[in-house]
Amino acid sequence: MQTDLIQEARRQAEICNACRYCEGYCSVFPALHRERAFSDGDITQLANLCHNCRGCYYACQYTEPHEFALNLPKALAEVRHDSWKSHAWPQGFATLFDKSGVAIGAGLLLAFTFLFVLAQALRPESGEGFYAYMSHGLMVAVFAPAFLLPLAALAVSLRGYWGTVGGGSLAVSDIWDACRSAGRMKNLEGGHGDGCNFEDEDRFSHARRHFHQATLYGFLLCFASTSSGTVLHYGFGMEAPYGLFSLPKLFGVPGGILLCIGAAGLAWLKTKADRNLGAPKVWGGEMAFVLLLFAVSATGLALYAATGTGAVGWLLPVHLGTVLTFFLLTPYSKTAHGFFRMAALTKEAASKRAAAI
Amino acid sequence: MAPEPDIVIIGGGNAALCAAMTAAEAGARVRILEAAPKPYRGGNSRHTRNFRCMHSGPLGPLIDRYSEDEYFEDLLKVTGGKTDETLARLAIRLSEECLPWMEAHGVRFQPSLSGTLSLARTNAFFLGGGKGLVNAYYRTAEKLGVEVSYEAPVTHLEFDENRIVRVDYTQNGETHHVSPKAVIVASGGFQADIDWLTRAWGPAAQNFLIRGTPYNRGVVLADLLDQGVEQVGDPTQCHAVAIDGRAPKYDGGIVTRLDCVPFSIVVNKHAERFYDEGEDVWPKRYAIWGRLVAAQPYQVGYVIIDAKSINLFMPSVFPPIKADTLEELAAKMDLPADKLLKTVDEFNAACGDTSSFHPTELDGVSTTNLTPPKTNWARPITEAPFYGYSLRTGVTFTYLGLKVDENAQCSIGNRPVANMWAAGETMAGSILGQGYLAGFGMTIGTVFGRIAGREAARYAN
Numbered sequence A: 001m002q003t004d005l006i007q008e009a010r011r012q013a014e015i016c017n018a019c020r021y022c023e024g025y026c027s028v029f030p031a032l033h034r035e036r037a038f039s040d041g042d043i044t045q046l047a048n049l050c051h052n053c054r055g056c057y058y059a060c061q062y063t064e065p066h067e068f069a070l071n072l073p074k075a076l077a078e079v080r081h082d083s084w085k086s087h088a089w090p091q092g093f094a095t096l097f098d099k100s101g102v103a104i105g106a107g108l109l110l111a112f113t114f115l116f117v118l119a120q121a122l123r124p125e126s127g128e129g130f131y132a133y134m135s136h137g138l139m140v141a142v143f144a145p146a147f148l149l150p151l152a153a154l155a156v157s158l159r160g161y162w163g164t165v166g167g168g169s170l171a172v173s174d175i176w177d178a179c180r181s182a183g184r185m186k187n188l189e190g191g192h193g194d195g196c197n198f199e200d201e202d203r204f205s206h207a208r209r210h211f212h213q214a215t216l217y218g219f220l221l222c223f224a225s226t227s228s229g230t231v232l233h234y235g236f237g238m239e240a241p242y243g244l245f246s247l248p249k250l251f252g253v254p255g256g257i258l259l260c261i262g263a264a265g266l267a268w269l270k271t272k273a274d275r276n277l278g279a280p281k282v283w284g285g286e287m288a289f290v291l292l293l294f295a296v297s298a299t300g301l302a303l304y305a306a307t308g309t310g311a312v313g314w315l316l317p318v319h320l321g322t323v324l325t326f327f328l329l330t331p332y333s334k335t336a337h338g339f340f341r342m343a344a345l346t347k348e349a350a351s352k353r354a355a356a357i
Numbered sequence B: 001m002a003p004e005p006d007i008v009i010i011g012g013g014n015a016a017l018c019a020a021m022t023a024a025e026a027g028a029r030v031r032i033l034e035a036a037p038k039p040y041r042g043g044n045s046r047h048t049r050n051f052r053c054m055h056s057g058p059l060g061p062l063i064d065r066y067s068e069d070e071y072f073e074d075l076l077k078v079t080g081g082k083t084d085e086t087l088a089r090l091a092i093r094l095s096e097e098c099l100p101w102m103e104a105h106g107v108r109f110q111p112s113l114s115g116t117l118s119l120a121r122t123n124a125f126f127l128g129g130g131k132g133l134v135n136a137y138y139r140t141a142e143k144l145g146v147e148v149s150y151e152a153p154v155t156h157l158e159f160d161e162n163r164i165v166r167v168d169y170t171q172n173g174e175t176h177h178v179s180p181k182a183v184i185v186a187s188g189g190f191q192a193d194i195d196w197l198t199r200a201w202g203p204a205a206q207n208f209l210i211r212g213t214p215y216n217r218g219v220v221l222a223d224l225l226d227q228g229v230e231q232v233g234d235p236t237q238c239h240a241v242a243i244d245g246r247a248p249k250y251d252g253g254i255v256t257r258l259d260c261v262p263f264s265i266v267v268n269k270h271a272e273r274f275y276d277e278g279e280d281v282w283p284k285r286y287a288i289w290g291r292l293v294a295a296q297p298y299q300v301g302y303v304i305i306d307a308k309s310i311n312l313f314m315p316s317v318f319p320p321i322k323a324d325t326l327e328e329l330a331a332k333m334d335l336p337a338d339k340l341l342k343t344v345d346e347f348n349a350a351c352g353d354t355s356s357f358h359p360t361e362l363d364g365v366s367t368t369n370l371t372p373p374k375t376n377w378a379r380p381i382t383e384a385p386f387y388g389y390s391l392r393t394g395v396t397f398t399y400l401g402l403k404v405d406e407n408a409q410c411s412i413g414n415r416p417v418a419n420m421w422a423a424g425e426t427m428a429g430s431i432l433g434q435g436y437l438a439g440f441g442m443t444i445g446t447v448f449g450r451i452a453g454r455e456a457a458r459y460a461n
C-alpha cells in the first residue's frame, strides 16, 4: 500500500482525534476515537468505513487555506481506493482499478464482439425468445465462470483485507449489524437524519442516499430475477421467456427501472459534486462504472421491450456484453467497494461489540 | 446596485447571524458585512462546540434539568461575583427557548462528545461543531433574503449626535459607504490585534497565541470607544488558557488544548516548577494556567510526564516529544538537563503512597514538604519513555466591550444610541467581568443576537 497516502490520512486522523466535533456524523469517528495511535491497518479500515458523505469536510474549521489542511473525505478516499488495489487478486489485475474507464470501454467492445460472433456462429436451430438467438447451454457456459471466477478472486481479496485490518472472529450479529447499516445507508444519513453533503456544498440532502438505495436495491432485484430464473429453469423445468407475472419479471422489471434511475441519478450528482473531496484521479473511472451500471439496466429493459422483434438479435449481445463486462471487472472496479464496505462494517460491528464488553 | 439595507450587521459569527435571521424574519432588509473571506467566515463561533442551556426538563440532547438558579450560581463561581445579575439572568432564562429556535434555523445537536461527559446535562453540542452551526445559519439567512458581503471589513461608523448616519467599509481595495436605518455591532473582541494586547497586557503578550480567528482585531470597537460610546469590562484582561506551544499563531482552535497537566510536573525555561499541577480537576484549572505560563520567562512552560500517564488524557493534536531518558528529553526540549533531573528527583522524593491514585477524581495523592506542592495525582516521574509538551498562553477572547442594556442597545454620553445595538463577544463584558463558563459565549451571542435583531427591526420598520 502507498505509505504516503496512509501517512496523510493518519496525520488528519490524529487532528480529528484531538477535535471530535464530527463524532455524530458517521461510523468513522467513533471508530477513530477508540484508538490513540493508528496502524496502517486501522487507517485502511477507517477508509473503508467512510462513505464519502463529506459532512466532516464542510463542517471542518481546519480545511484549506488553514495550515492543518483537513480534507478527510479525500484522504480516506485515496487510501480506500489504494487498499482495493493492493488487495486485488491476482495482483496483476490491480492496475485495472486505475484504468476503469479504459477497461470498461475495452471490455464492452470485446464482450459484445465475442458474444455477437458466438451467437452468430452457434445460432441454435430452434428455441424461444432469446434462446432463439443463443442457446441456454451457451449462456451458462459463458456466464457461470464469468460470475463465479470474479467472486472467487474477490473472496481472496477480502481475506487479505481482513488480515490487514486485524479482523478477528465474528458473531452473526456483526453481519446482521453491517447489513442493517448498509441497507439503510445509515452513514449517508448524516447522524441527524438530514442526509449528506454532496451536490451543493454544505446543504444536506437525501439525493445521494436515495439514488444509492435505488441502485443497490435495483441491483439486488436484478440479481434475484436471474437467480429465480435459474431456479425455475433447473428446479421446475420452466424455461424462459417468462410472462410478466413470473418471478423473474416481477423482480427484474422493477429492479431494472430502479437501477436505471439510481445509476443515472448518481452520475448526475457526480457531475455536481466537488471532485477534490474524493480521489480526483479515479473520478473518470468511477463515472464510467456508474454509466456501465446504467447501461446494464437500460439495455436489459430495452431487451424486454423488444421481445418478439428482430432487435433482439443485436440487443441481446449488447446487454449480455454489459453484464459480462460488469461481472468480469467486479474485483477490479468500483463494484468491489460494496464488498469491502460490507467487510469494514462487519469489522466495525465486531470492534464495537468487543469494546462494549 | 442593491437597494440600501434597512439594517447593517457588522460581523459574520453566531451573534451576527442570529441577529440577521431575526431581523429578516421581522421583515427588515438585512446586510451582513463580514471581514473574513468565505472559507473563514464565522469568527470564533466556527471554533465552538456547544452552548450552555437552562432547561426545566429533558430538552433536545440535554438530560435531566438545569435551573436558572443553578446556572446563575455556576456563573457567580467563575466570575467571582463580577456579573451583571439582570443581564446574566436574562441570558440564562432565554437560553431555554434558544435551543428549539436554533433547531428551527438549521442547527443540529449531538450527544455530549466522548471525553466531555461532565457537560452532558448543561451544554448542548452542535453536530459538526461551530462551523456546522455557522453553515446552517448562513443557509437559513440567505433563504430569508439576508445579503452577505465577505472580505468587507468595517472601518468607521459616523455619528450625528446619538445616531449612526454612515457605515464605512472596504472591499476590493476600495472604501464604500452605506447609510442603513439601524446598525448591529457583532464583530467580537480585539484579541487578534497583538499590538493592542501588548499595550493592555505588557510585552509578554507578544508571545501569546490567539486561539481563534485573526479577523477579530477590534477595529469597530476602538472606533466606537474613541467616539465616546460607553464601554464596559477591564481593558487589561483577556481569557487565556495554556495550550500546546506548537500551535499556530492564530486559529489553532480546540485541538491545541492539552489535558495532561494534572498528571505531570510543569517547569519553566529554567526547569523549575512554579505551581501546584494537581490543584483541581483540569476543566476547573484550564483557565488559570494561561496566566501562570504568561508569567514565566519567555511565556513558556514544559510539561513532563512518564509512560504510566501517557494514556490518561485526551490525545493531543501533535505527538508529544518522546525520549528514553530525562537527559535526552531535556536536550530535545532545550531545557538545562542537570536542573531538570534535580527538579524531578526532588519531586519524586516528595511523592508518597500512590495506591489511592485515581485519574478522574481529586485523589489526595500529594507531595510532602515540597514547594510548590502537588496536591493530587502526585506520582513520581520514573517510567521510561518520558514525554514532554511545551505550553504557551492561548488567548480566547478579551473582556473590554460595548455596554448594553436589556435591549442590547448601546449608549453614548448617558443616552442610548438611537439606532445601534450590539451582540456577542463585543458586549459580553456587560455580563461577565472576569472568568468564563464553558458554553456561555454562544448563549450570550444567541440571546442578545436575537434581541438586537428584534429591536433593530422594530426601529427600522
Ligand SMILES: Cc1cc2nc3c(=O)[nH]c(=O)nc-3n(C[C@H](O)[C@H](O)[C@H](O)COP(=O)(O)OP(=O)(O)OC[C@H]3O[C@@H](n4cnc5c(N)ncnc54)[C@H](O)[C@@H]3O)c2cc1C
Pocket: B010, B011, B012, B013, B014, B015, B016, B033, B034, B035, B036, B041, B042, B043, B044, B045, B046, B047, B048, B049, B050, B051, B052, B152, B153, B154, B155, B186, B187, B188, B189, B211, B212, B213, B215, B216, B217, B218, B219, B220, B252, B253, B254, B395, B396, B423, B424, B425, B426, B438, B439, B440, B441, B442, B443, B445
Ligand atoms: C477555540 C475556541 C473554542 C470555543 N468554544 C466555545 C464553546 O464551545 N462554547 C461557547 O459558548 N463559546 C466558545 N468559545 C467562545 C465563542 O467562540 C465566542 O463567545 C462566540 O463565538 C462569540 O460570537 P460572536 O458572534 O460575538 O463573535 P465571532 O464569532 O468571533 O464573530 C465575530 C465576527 O466579526 C467579524 N469581524 C471582526 N471585525 C470586523 C470588522 N471590522 N468588520 C466586519 N466584520 C468584522 C469576524 O470576521 C467574525 O465573523 C470558544 C472560543 C474559541 C477561540
Ligand code: SF4
Pocket: A015, A016, A017, A019, A020, A021, A022, A023, A056, A057, A059, A060, A061, A062, A070, A072, B128, B129
Ligand atoms: S474533520 Fe475537522 S472538525 Fe471534524 S473532527 Fe476532524 S478536525 Fe474536527
Ligand code: SF4
Pocket: A022, A025, A026, A027, A028, A029, A049, A050, A051, A052, A053, A054, A055, A056, A057, A072, A073, A076, A187
Ligand atoms: S466523509 Fe462522511 S462518512 Fe466519511 S469520515 Fe467524513 S463524515 Fe464520515
